[in-house]
Structure formats: C-alpha cells, structure tokens
Amino acid sequence: MKLTRYQEIQFMLKEKIQQGVYQIGDYLPSENELCTEFLITRTTVRKALDNLIREGFIEKQQGKGSRVKERRNSLGLLNVKGFSEAVGQNVKTVYLQKPAIRKWNPEVPFQPSGKELQANCLHFERLRCVGDDPVMLENNWFADLEIKDLLDQEFVEGSFFKLLSQRYLIEITGSEQELRAEYANVRTASFLKMETGAPILHISIKFYTSKPDLNIYSELYCNTEKYPVGNSYHL
Amino acid sequence: MKLTRYQEIQFMLKEKIQQGVYQIGDYLPSENELCTEFLITRTTVRKALDNLIREGFIEKQQGKGSRVKERRNSLGLLNVKGFSEAVGQNVKTVYLQKPAIRKWNPEVPFQPSGKELQANCLHFERLRCVGDDPVMLENNWFADLEIKDLLDQEFVEGSFFKLLSQRYLIEITGSEQELRAEYANVRTASFLKMETGAPILHISIKFYTSKPDLNIYSELYCNTEKYPVGNSYHL
DNA sequence: TAGTGGTCTAGACCACGGT
DNA sequence: CCGTGGTCTAGACCACTAG
The missing domain is CATH 1.10.10.10 (Winged helix-like DNA-binding domain superfamily/Winged helix DNA-binding domain)
Structure with missing residues (x-):
C-alpha cells in the first residue's frame, strides 16, 4: 500500500x-x-x-x-440534539448486547455484499441516554474484515466511529439513510420509556468507510419527544 | 464582485x-x-x-x-424515495399556496437573522405526490434579497433549487435539520390521506446557500408508510 | 512589517484507458 | 501508442492578520 x-x-x-x-x-x-x-x-x-x-x-x-476543529456533524451524520452538546457529561450508553460475533440478521437494513456476508458478522446493541432519558435504541452490524482485536478494544468516549478513526485510521466517507415514522412496538417502547404505539422515528443507515468492503449497518429507533434528531451538513 | x-x-x-x-x-x-x-x-x-x-x-x-453527472443527493439533502428515481414521471407537485410575499411566520424553524427579517418574506406551500399518493406537505420561507422576478419565473422541473442554481448560480452549501416523529394533525393528515393521529415524520430544515444571508427555511411533513424519506451523502 | 494562507505559473513525470 | 487525469516541483505575487 x-x-x-x-x-x-x-x-x-x-x-x-x-x-x-x-x-x-x-x-x-x-x-x-x-x-x-x-x-x-x-x-x-x-x-x-x-x-x-x-x-x-x-x-x-x-x-x-x-x-x-471540533469534529462533529461534518459528515452529515445523524446525531441526537443534546448528545454532542453534552459530550461525556449527561450522555450515557448502556449495552444491551455487547459486541460479539453473531449471525447476519435479516433485520440488517440494505443488502450487504457477498464479501461481507462471507465474513463474520460483528454486532452490538446499545441504548443511548441523555441524563436519565433513554432516547435511542441502536443496533449495529458490520463484517469483520481484518479488524482483529476489536472486541478487546475499549470504545473511545463511547464512540465506535472514533475508535475506527483513531486505531485504524478508517473514516466514514458517506452514508445512505431511510427515515420512517412508525408506531413504537412493545420492546422498543419499554426501553425508550414511551407508550406502545406512540410515534417513533425509525432510521436505517448504511455507512460507507474509507476501507473498501467495510460498511456499517445501523438500525436506530428514536424517541423524539424531548430530543429531536439533528443532522447538519456543510460544504 | x-x-x-x-x-x-x-x-x-x-x-x-x-x-x-x-x-x-x-x-x-x-x-x-x-x-x-x-x-x-x-x-x-x-x-x-x-x-x-x-x-x-x-x-x-x-x-x-x-x-x-446526474446531480442528486450529492449534498446530503433529504429526498423522498421514489421522487428522484421517477423524475418528471410519476411525480406531481400541487401548489396549495403559490409563491408570494407574506409575513414571517412564527412557524418558521430556526431563527432567521435580523437582515432576513427586515427583508420581505417569500413563502409557498406545496403538496408533493408520487403517482396519486400524496407523500409530503412542504412549507418554504426565505428572505427576498435581490432575487427579483422570482415570482414570474417558472420552477425548473418543479425544483426550486434547480431554479436558484440555473437562473442565479446560487448553490446549496449546507443544511441543518431536525427530525421528529409526531402524531399527524387533522389538516396535515387530510392532505396526506392518512388517519389523524397516525405517526408522521416532521422535518425542519435550514438550507444555507452560496449567497450570504440567503437561507431557505422549510417545514416538511411526510407520510412514510409507502415511501420512506431518503438521505445519502458521499465525500 | 513579518508571517500566514489564497491564487497562479510553467513546467515534469507517472498511472490509467482505449486504439 | 497517445491522450487522459493524478501527483509534484520551484518558484511568484496577492490578501489578510496581528504586533
């Protein structure tokens, strides 16, 4: 190289x-x-x-x-209002499922490539909170392409992207997203402390990275009652 | 200049x-x-x-x-899935309120600057449809800063942004967005042919342009049942 | 006035695509 | 093979910032 x-x-x-x-x-x-x-x-x-x-x-x-510069939002990534503003202070992240090798779940949004499906699938599920308010339920999947030892690494400030950038010099180069307003189901609603059937923001994302064939697939469910989801982009 | x-x-x-x-x-x-x-x-x-x-x-x-290149999604702008794919074919735009000088509405998301508030406010409201399905109710406001004759101009392929780009060489240089899942109110639900109280995607946007002090403020309400809202970004 | 980034010149060699 | 874009050199002058 x-x-x-x-x-x-x-x-x-x-x-x-x-x-x-x-x-x-x-x-x-x-x-x-x-x-x-x-x-x-x-x-x-x-x-x-x-x-x-x-x-x-x-x-x-x-x-x-x-x-x-402080490096946030520069890539048009979604973020919860109040998340980046309160970095490391009121923000808490609870792991519902710690990072581990699991099966490729059909729930994964967008279609992973053949190369990705042949590799092991790393997955983790987290609940993101502002103060005591849970605001986002997050599922992440990605192919384990030569990213050894990832499971041993501590996430940098709770951010998976910062870990990728700092340890592997891998940057997010783009994304595709689909947004839907839906009724919250029982499990999601209970984690996010909202009524079952209340409107919930469902976001499916495919992140592209500077490493070929490495994409990160995310399913997010957001309670936007108190904290709307933000997204900014600048040329 | x-x-x-x-x-x-x-x-x-x-x-x-x-x-x-x-x-x-x-x-x-x-x-x-x-x-x-x-x-x-x-x-x-x-x-x-x-x-x-x-x-x-x-x-x-x-x-x-x-x-x-075909120029779409390159700026991380939101678009309705099926909108850009079906350009000019199944897409219809209905004007509920034609472009005209109106008062700055307190509904305008984000805070316009003093310069903008001193200028006249141009506003229009549209209903965007895919085939016969109304999918998005759209309100737009922006300050009339030396953009004369705008009201006489025909929109280029129904796109306000294309008009700005082609007639005035003004480009969108960035945006800030807030996303919320809400209950649809009566008026919005009736335009979007959905049940009052059904989950609706509410998007507030501030678009920045290459013309200083010209920002475009938009409030969007989207029925995402059939057509999710898409957003893609590439470095 | 000294130092910074912004623009621009006039070349050179390399890597890739198609003939 | 030639033409294309990708990288790089060694300068020059200008516009802005700050002491």
Missing part, C-alpha cells in the same frame, strides 16, 4: 490530532514550515490540508493558520 | 452544464484543452474542476476524462 506524499502528510497530521499532540483549537505548523519539515512543496502540503478540511479535522483562516 | 480565474472557469462550465451545452454523460473538454482555451495552467483548471466535483456536477476518471 504505497502512499502518495500528500497522503503521508495527511495521515501523519491526522494521527497527531487524534493522539492529542495537536488539541482542539491548536494551530498546526504553517504551510511553509510543513514544506521545509517534509521537504515538499506548498502545493502538496495544501492538498493534504484540503483533505483534512473535507474530513472535518481542521479549518483554515487567511493570515492566521490552520486550526484543529 | 471580482472573480478569481478558477471561479470564472468553474462558473462558465456550470452555466454550460445547466444550459444543456454539456448534457448528463457528456465529457467536458480535457484539462489541457481548457488550459489552452483559457490561457491558464492545469493547476487552475483542476481547482475549478475540483469545486464542480464537490458541488456534484461532474465526476472524473483517470485516463478518460471529466463527465457530467
């Missing part, structure tokens, strides 16, 4: 950001400094920085520099 | 795409041809093409060229 020069710089900077060498709000070395440090031209440095901007890691300002 | 060289090329190509000079599937002139045509270097041409890729107008393939 030969990396281009700009990919080397891009991954090196991403690693340092994720390891906390550059913290949120910190300025990266200037473009000229990166040029001399890595013996490359500004064109190449700027290509690396452009990619980091699109991945949501940094933002630039003329005359000042490139600053590490 | 001074444009940079790459913006000139970018806008010129965008115009030709929108005017149909380059149709979907057509190849643009090669990068070298654009260089000689406009007396600029490849770096500048590539910057223009990169932007068109991010805006979803074209896609490139090494060894072949830059091809005009």
Whole structure:
C-alpha cells in the first residue's frame, strides 16, 4: 500500500490530532514550515490540508493558520440534539448486547455484499441516554474484515466511529439513510420509556468507510419527544 | 464582485452544464484543452474542476476524462424515495399556496437573522405526490434579497433549487435539520390521506446557500408508510 | 512589517484507458 | 501508442492578520 506524499502528510497530521499532540483549537505548523519539515512543496502540503478540511479535522483562516476543529456533524451524520452538546457529561450508553460475533440478521437494513456476508458478522446493541432519558435504541452490524482485536478494544468516549478513526485510521466517507415514522412496538417502547404505539422515528443507515468492503449497518429507533434528531451538513 | 480565474472557469462550465451545452454523460473538454482555451495552467483548471466535483456536477476518471453527472443527493439533502428515481414521471407537485410575499411566520424553524427579517418574506406551500399518493406537505420561507422576478419565473422541473442554481448560480452549501416523529394533525393528515393521529415524520430544515444571508427555511411533513424519506451523502 | 494562507505559473513525470 | 487525469516541483505575487 504505497502512499502518495500528500497522503503521508495527511495521515501523519491526522494521527497527531487524534493522539492529542495537536488539541482542539491548536494551530498546526504553517504551510511553509510543513514544506521545509517534509521537504515538499506548498502545493502538496495544501492538498493534504484540503483533505483534512473535507474530513472535518481542521479549518483554515487567511493570515492566521490552520486550526484543529471540533469534529462533529461534518459528515452529515445523524446525531441526537443534546448528545454532542453534552459530550461525556449527561450522555450515557448502556449495552444491551455487547459486541460479539453473531449471525447476519435479516433485520440488517440494505443488502450487504457477498464479501461481507462471507465474513463474520460483528454486532452490538446499545441504548443511548441523555441524563436519565433513554432516547435511542441502536443496533449495529458490520463484517469483520481484518479488524482483529476489536472486541478487546475499549470504545473511545463511547464512540465506535472514533475508535475506527483513531486505531485504524478508517473514516466514514458517506452514508445512505431511510427515515420512517412508525408506531413504537412493545420492546422498543419499554426501553425508550414511551407508550406502545406512540410515534417513533425509525432510521436505517448504511455507512460507507474509507476501507473498501467495510460498511456499517445501523438500525436506530428514536424517541423524539424531548430530543429531536439533528443532522447538519456543510460544504 | 471580482472573480478569481478558477471561479470564472468553474462558473462558465456550470452555466454550460445547466444550459444543456454539456448534457448528463457528456465529457467536458480535457484539462489541457481548457488550459489552452483559457490561457491558464492545469493547476487552475483542476481547482475549478475540483469545486464542480464537490458541488456534484461532474465526476472524473483517470485516463478518460471529466463527465457530467446526474446531480442528486450529492449534498446530503433529504429526498423522498421514489421522487428522484421517477423524475418528471410519476411525480406531481400541487401548489396549495403559490409563491408570494407574506409575513414571517412564527412557524418558521430556526431563527432567521435580523437582515432576513427586515427583508420581505417569500413563502409557498406545496403538496408533493408520487403517482396519486400524496407523500409530503412542504412549507418554504426565505428572505427576498435581490432575487427579483422570482415570482414570474417558472420552477425548473418543479425544483426550486434547480431554479436558484440555473437562473442565479446560487448553490446549496449546507443544511441543518431536525427530525421528529409526531402524531399527524387533522389538516396535515387530510392532505396526506392518512388517519389523524397516525405517526408522521416532521422535518425542519435550514438550507444555507452560496449567497450570504440567503437561507431557505422549510417545514416538511411526510407520510412514510409507502415511501420512506431518503438521505445519502458521499465525500 | 513579518508571517500566514489564497491564487497562479510553467513546467515534469507517472498511472490509467482505449486504439 | 497517445491522450487522459493524478501527483509534484520551484518558484511568484496577492490578501489578510496581528504586533
């Protein structure tokens, strides 16, 4: 796996950001400094920085520099209002089923590819809460493609995506979603502390990643009475 | 409003795409041809093409060229499954309230800026149908900032966004959304031919555009029984 | 005024696609 | 083989920020 020069710089900077060498709000070395440090031209440095901007890691300002950004919502991912705002504070995650190798469940939304179906299926189920309010019931499936030891790893701040990014440098590159308003069934309603038959937001997602053939399939059921689901996107 | 060289090329190509000079599937002139045509270097041409890729107008393939793409879902916008697939065929749009200058309605989701509130408010309400099934009730508000004659214009293929893009070169650059599952009220239910009190998907959106201070505010109510709402995003 | 990022030039070599 | 886009060099000048 030969990396281009700009990919080397891009991954090196991403690693340092994720390891906390550059913290949120910190300025990266200037473009000229990166040029001399890595013996490359500004064109190449700027290509690396452009990619980091699109991945949501940094933002630039003329005359000042490139600053590490808080990385949320930059990919149009769904999030529960109040979740990211209250990061690590009021948010709790309860595992109903811990990550383990299970069978590919027909409930999995969208059709996994043949390659994925041949691999083992990793699955976990979680209940996401804001304070004492359960707001989202979440099921996740994905093929175990060379992602060894995943089960031994602790999730980074409860986020599966952060784990993928920090340990494996795998980024979410896209998603497909289907949204439905439905009547809550008995099991879901009881977990989310709502009336059976109350309106519930059902979201089916297929996440694409930077690793070919690795997709993450999610089924979410959300109680939106107190906490609506948010989604923002910026070019 | 001074444009940079790459913006000139970018806008010129965008115009030709929108005017149909380059149709979907057509190849643009090669990068070298654009260089000689406009007396600029490849770096500048590539910057223009990169932007068109991010805006979803074209896609490139090494060894072949830059091809005009069908432009949908590239921005993480919501769309009703079956809407874009059946473009212009089974899709019907019924105007419940034609575009006109109205008061800023407190129902408008998110808080418009002072500048927007000082300007006139343009509003329209539509019912979107797939075949004979009404699936979405849609309210739109936005400030009338130098967008004259809008009311006289015909919508392009029923799409307000296409009109903005083609007549004014204004692109959607981002969005914020809030999703809720609710009980359908009497008026909404009757338009969407569903039972009052049935679960309905309520979506509040603020669209950001390439024109500063121009945002589009939308309230959508969707009957997702037959047609779930879709949303896809790709880096 | 010094340093930053933004734009742009004029080249070069490589990898891929089709003939 | 040629033409395409992908990567990269070694410069230049401009616009913005801050001391």
